[in-house]
Amino acid sequence: MFLDKIAGMFSQDLAIDLGTANTLVYSRGRGLVCSEPSVVAVLDKNDGKGQRVLAVGHDAKEMLGRTPGSIRAIRPIKDGVIADFEVTEAMLRYFIQRAHNRRKLARPRIVVCVPPCITSVEKRAVRESAISAGAREVFLIEEPMAAAIGAGLDVTAPTGNMVVDIGGGTTDVAVISLSGIVASRSVRTGGDKMDEAIINYVKRKYNMLIGERTAEAIKMGIGTASTETVTSSMEIKGRDLVAGIPKIVETTSDEIREALVEPIHAIIETVHLTLEKTPPELAADIVDRGIMLVGGGSLLCDLDQVLRDETKLPILRSEDPYTAVVHGAGKALDNLSLLREVALG
Ligand SMILES: Nc1ncnc2c1ncn2[C@@H]1O[C@H](COP(=O)(O)OP(=O)(O)OP(=O)(O)O)[C@@H](O)[C@H]1O
Ligand SMILES: [Mg+2]
Structure with a gap:
């Protein structure tokens, strides 16, 4: 106990969003201290x-x-779950030490954001990774809960709020009321599946192989979810599958939209299925308050418009979709009674 108190005086508490694509670290008193690819x-x-x-x-x-x-x-986290524990632990240790300017003595209290469908075995593994990476106390918060807090929603109120987090590995849809998740659904479709869909499309259409990073650049550059987006084009480089040599082709946003039809459909369907499971009183709240989008994938051009057309509900995008989760966890870290209310047991 006494040693814990001393340790607490020397270390800043941290909130960590351990994402499939990016890991973000918030330090109490200093704000966002690190945002790097996982x-x-x-x-x-x-x-x-x-x-x-x-x-x-x-x-x-x-x-x-x-x-x-x-x-x-x-990439030790795949489809939103930890695929390689040893490497995840090494990564956690690196980020914790970086947040503390490599002081080895620091033993912070740490909040880790986890996917809503996490099993108890996975929960224990995340806790153990954080402890052996140097934490003195670990709290787990479900990502949609953290996202909702980060996006400024009042999660403790008796009102329904829907959050859709489109990340790299998964899309998590959740309805939150009275500090708990009332209905939720996850699908292993997010930014990575969009990249894969682009790789496959370019392979089929142009007989050309492109890498993951090129596919991501295409998605961010000219990708769109809607037929109504103004057409644009982009030169892409890859390897010709027949001749085996590097080549350049020009692709358009219409083609990339076509490539993305399947992953986008999967996301829309998940939103629909969650709405179907939502108790009527809370559904009524969502009609009034709309759906909050977070996560890097929500930045895909006109995805919000397509969701609006499909659900006929107001669609809001959080101000900073990348950091909503870590900022929400950070707010909980600053407010211990909120943290105890929303943390997983
Ligand atoms: N402008 C953009 N258009 C489309 N996709 C984007 C854009 N910017 C970022 N992304 C995608 O967002 C994804 C990363 O989002 P985010 O950082 O929220 O994921 P994550 O939290 O690491 O993943 P998860 O929550 O699934 O574990 C990547 O797939 C990236 O390509
Ligand atoms: Mg995320």
Whole structure:
């Protein structure tokens, strides 16, 4: 107890959004201190036993798809769940130490945001990873709850709020009232599936292979969800599948919209299915208050418009869709009674 208090005096408490695509860290009193890709580059040891972490975050993402045989760039969180615990722990430790300017002594209280469908085994694993990465106390908050707090919704009120978080790995839809999630649904479709859909489309249409990073750049550059978006075009580079040499083609936003039909349909369907499960009183609240979009995927051009047309509900986009989750968790960190109310047991 006493030692805990001393440790608390020397370390700033942290909130961490451990995302499929990006990890964000909020430090109490300092705000957002770190936002980096959730990528770790590891070197496999010669003896085949274990691995050494070479780089984390931006530096590691640069290596994705460009590594020689012995180095692997890993994304330890796939489809919104931890796929590689060892690497996730290494990544957590790196981010915690970075937030504390590499002071090894710091033992912060940490809030970690987790997917709403997390199993108890996964919960324990996240807790253990955070503890062994240096935390003195760990709280888990479901991402949609954190997103709602971050987007400024009053989650403790007896009113229904719907949040749709379109991340890299998953889209999480949740209805929140009285500090709890009343109805929710997740689908393993988000930004990554959109990138994959673009890769497959370009392969079919142009007989050309492009990498994940190129696909993401196309999506952000000219991708759209709606037929009504003004057409634009973009030159893309890749490898010709027949001749085997690099080539350049020009693609248009219409083509990319066509490529994205399936993942976008999956997202809309998930929203519909959650609305169907929502108790009527809360559904009535959502008609008045609308749906709050968060997550990087919600930035896809005209996705909000398509959701508006499909649901006939008001669609709002949070001011900063990337950071809503971590800021919500940060607000909970600043308000201990709120934190205890919304944290998972
Ligand atoms: N302008 C944009 N248009 C389309 N997609 C975008 C845009 N900006 C970012 N994205 C996508 O948003 C995704 C990342 O969003 P975010 O950081 O919210 O995910 P995450 O929290 O790491 O993932 P998850 O919540 O599934 O674990 C990436 O797939 C990225 O390509
Ligand atoms: Mg997220």
